[in-house]
Amino acid sequence: MAGILDSVNQRTQLVGQNRLELLLFKLVGRQRYGINVFKVREVLQCPPLTAIPKRNKYVRGIAHIRGQTISVIDLSLATGGKAIENTKDSFIIIAEYNRSVQGFLVNSVERIININWEAILPPPKGTSGKQSYLTAVTEIDKELVEILDVEKILEEISPSPTVITKELDTQSINTDLGDRLILIADDSAVARNQVKRALESLGVKMHLVNNGREALTYLQDMAKSCSESVTEKVGLLISDIEMPEMDGYTLTAEIKLDPRLKKLHVILHTSLSGVFNQQMVQKVGADDFIAKFNPDELAQSVQKWLHAD
CATH class of the missing domain: 3.40.50.2300 (Response regulator)
Structure with a gap:
């Protein structure tokens, strides 16, 4: 996983070409999911987690990684699925969303694929339950890949303020x-x-x-x-x-x-x-x-x- 992020120049070649790179992973079961590589800092074997009092039920604990304390969110639990049981054999995707760094606990990490945004489609209308956490879907190797609405997950765990506090004209x-x-x-x-x-x-x-x-x-x-x-x-x-x-x-x-x-x-x-x-x-x-x-x-x-x- 050490080479999961390439150089800035390689990444910026995708800009304006309507393309992205997805890191594919699995939670509990066969379903594949994807996350934009631009948001990924690192992928590593799940380290020992420290439980914290009064934590959100989706937060499995905190991890101390490279001098930083990071909350680890069980993506399966957070989207209405079963908890990932064997954390020591699982992985953490360290990602940066909305000005903060989070760790997403996943069962396994597969590979990076390069895809056109035109192949990324909105989820079916009227989705509910676990499917309501989808922001998009695509097909890779004749299998459906689901892209989770991470902003919705994070909002449920820690709601963002929406009130303007500074005085504006x-x-x-x-x-x-x-x-x-x-x-x-x-x-x-x-x-x-x-x-x-x-x-x-x-x-x-x-x-x-x-x-x-x-x-x-x-x-x-x-x-x-x-x-x-x-x-x-x-x-x-x-x-x-x-x-x-x-x-x-x-x-x-x-x-x-x-x-x-x-x-x-x-x-x-x-x-x-x-x-x-x-x-x-x-x-x-x-x-x-x-x-x-x-x-x-x-x-x-x-x-x-x-x-x-």
Whole structure:
């Protein structure tokens, strides 16, 4: 597992090409799951876990790894399945989500695959129970691979604040926005609602879509009724990066290549973090990058880029 993360240059070659790399793993049973390699710091054999009092029932304990204390979440338990019993023969995926580092306990880790986001599809509508934790699905080697909504899992364990605490000039925001709306693209219902709740206090109009493909189609349709630019009707785009069918990088690149859309400011708002981000933002032409989820930073970025028009 030591070579699980390659060089920055190799990773950034995927940017804007609508591709990603998935680390495949299993929980309890035969079902395969995937996690974006960009979020993975390390994969290692599960070390001894220390139980902590009053811990969330999905947290199996804490591990001391390279001088850092990391909570270890049983992904099977957290998604409604059985607990992973034999932890000493299991693995921990050390990942960085939403400004913090977590350990995800999994039964086994398989390999890394390179895939196009167009092959990543939204989960079937009306999913419930364990399936409600899916953010996307794909097919590899004629088998279904499920991609978990980790943001939903983390939100259930430790809810994020959605209230804006810093004083902002909402009158300025409303004046800059006028009759235009803010477009929000995110495949996670939890993340969409976090953004929605945070910005509602600013009194702005919003339109929410589930992925980059839907966002691009919406903007293209909207631009047809504009005399020059889609910015006549849309003041700003806030987009996740990891989304089925079309990721946020490709969405941004498509927007900047379209004369009717290129003036639109794009904020990439994502749980992805690490050393790659600024290179990615510059490569695709996004205006800003914000790691999830800090409502004050998001609101301040909205104010900044609306005022930049």
